[in-house]
Each structure stands twice: as structure tokens, then as C-alpha cells.
Amino acid sequence: MYVASVPVPEPPPAPRPATTTSATAAASHGPDRAQPGRRVGQEWAVDAAGLDPGRLAGVGGRVALADLFADLVATLDLHPIAAPIWHVFPGPHEGVTGIVALSESHLACHSFPESGGLTLNLYTCRARPCPDWAGLVARHVGYADTPPIVDVRVFDRSLPAGQVGSRA
Numbered sequence: 001m002y003v004a005s006v007p008v009p010e011p012p013p014a015p016r017p018a019t020t021t022s023a024t025a026a027a028s029h030g031p032d033r034a035q036p037g038r039r040v041g042q043e044w045a046v047d048a049a050g051l052d053p054g055r056l057a058g059v060g061g062r063v064a065l066a067d068l069f070a071d072l073v074a075t076l077d078l079h080p081i082a083a084p085i086w087h088v089f090p091g092p093h094e095g096v097t098g099i100v101a102l103s104e105s106h107l108a109c110h111s112f113p114e115s116g117g118l119t120l121n122l123y124t125c126r127a128r129p130c131p132d133w134a135g136l137v138a139r140h141v142g143y144a145d146t147p148p149i150v151d152v153r154v155f156d157r158s159l160p161a162g163q164v165g166s167r168a
Contacts, residue, residue: 037158041105042127045153046120048134052142057113058094062086065098065109065118068140072107075136076128079103116144123157130154 055064069084084100092114099108105123112118118141120133134150141148 037161039156039158041123041125041157043121043123043155043157044130044133045155046118046122046133046137046150048118048120048137048141048148048150049116050143050146050148051116051118051137052144053113053116055141056096056111056116056118058088058096061094061096061111061113062088062098064140064142065096065111068109068136069098069100069107071136071140072122072131073100073102075131076122076124078107078124127156 081101081103084098086098089095096111104125108121110119133152
């Protein structure tokens with residue numbers, strides 16, 4: 001797992017471990033796993049704070065995030081298999097949720113205008129170069145008073161080691 005924070009006023013925090021919901025999953029993916037499984041992809045979990053709330057909310061937020069998705073698709077040579085789905089939540093905050101299915105897997109986001117936050121998740125079935133997440137977020141969503149803090153966690157995804165079952 002890789003962790004980066006931008007800007008980094010002090011040494012970056014220790015990586016946060018991925019959480020699991022079952023004892024079997026925790027045991028098979030822990031640091032003591034004897035044999036690595038079959039690698040099946042790479043996942044980025046991106047958490048950003050200090051963003052411009054006005055560019056995270058409502059229809060304008062949907063447009064800004066759609067532009068961010070389009071930039072990521074082009075930069076990483078991703079292949080959407082359908083148009084993105086967007087939802088603007090009603091109410092005072094008007095947060096935005098978006099997802100696009102990719103032939104490589106998916107790209108999703110959720111905005112939190114009330115706190116100037118954005119979460120992004122990109123899963124691909126093969127390794128790709130790490131995009132400039134902080135630059136992309138700042139360019140498309142902007143920031144409030146100071147450059148945003150962008151935490152990026154990268155997970156190498158793999159199936160547990162073991163015998164593969166056969167289809168009947």
C-alpha cells in the first residue's frame with residue numbers, strides 16, 4: 001500500500017491498513033500470508049479536503065466532477081462501457097455521487113460540500129501509472145483558502161492463494 005499527502009507539512013502518517021469484515025479474509029490477506037495470490041488489479045482510494053464547496057455541490061459540482069472523470073479516463077487510457085451515472089442529493093448541501101463502469105472495472109466519487117471534501121475510488125484490473133491526484137483534484141474542483149490535502153492509498157488487489165475451483 002502507498003500513502004501520499006499533498007502538501008506534507010510533516011512526515012506522512014503510517015499507512016492505514018485495509019479493513020475486512022470476516023476473520024477468514026483478515027487471516028488470508030494479513031502480513032503473514034505464506035503465498036501471494038493471483039494479482040487481479042490495482043485500486044486507488046483518494047480522500048481530499050480543503051476543496052471549494054461551491055464546486056462540489058449541485059449541478060455545477062456534477063459538471064466539475066464529470067470533467068474530472070473525463071480527464072482521468074483520458075490520462076489513464078480507461079474504457080467506459082456506459083455513460084456515467086450522476087446523482088445530486090436534494091437539500092442544503094447538494095452533494096454529488098457519480099460512478100462509471102469501465103471495461104477495466106469502475107471509477108466512483110462522492111462529494112461533501114458541507115465540509116469541502118471529496119472521495120474517489122478507481123479500480124482497474126491491471127497496474128497503471130499513478131496519476132497526479134492532487135493536481136487533478138485542484139484543477140477540476142479548486143480549493144478553498146489553501147491548497148487541498150489529498151491522501152492517496154493504493155492497494156494491489158489479489159485473490160487468496162490456493163487451489164482454483166473448476167466450473168461444472
